[in-house]
Amino acid sequence: LYEERVYKLSINCAKQAVKKGCKVFVQLSTGDVYKSGATPSTETSATAPWNDLAKYKLKVDEELQNMPGLNLVILRPAVVYGIGAMTGL
Numbered sequence: 255l256y257e258e259r260v261y262k263l264s265i266n267c268a269k270q271a272v273k274k275g276c277k278v279f280v281q282l283s284t285g286d287v288y289k290s291g292a293t294p295s296t297e298t299s300a301t302a303p304w305n306d307l308a309k310y311k312l313k314v315d316e317e318l319q320n321m322p323g324l325n326l327v328i329l330r331p332a333v334v335y336g337i338g339a340m341t342g343l
Contacts, residue, residue: 260310
């Protein structure tokens with residue numbers, strides 16, 4: 255399911271963006287790809303996906319970075335939890 259709906263969907267969209275000559279492709283990833291720790295993650299932090307969704311998002315992110323002709327922006331929203339997290343992780 256993740257292979258089909260996360261990985262293949264994202265890769266196919268990126269391929270179309272290249273084909274159509276889009277100026278930029280924005281990949282909405284997840285902060286869950288980074289290794290958990292006491293300090294905030296950065297773009298160069300170690301990765302250790304927390305769940306299956308993060309595993310496939312990271313796989314997409316890595317492949318898109320090597321796609322010829324794709325002007326890529328990867329957004330990874332922060333993981334927020336605590337009393338304000340109404341739906342959990």
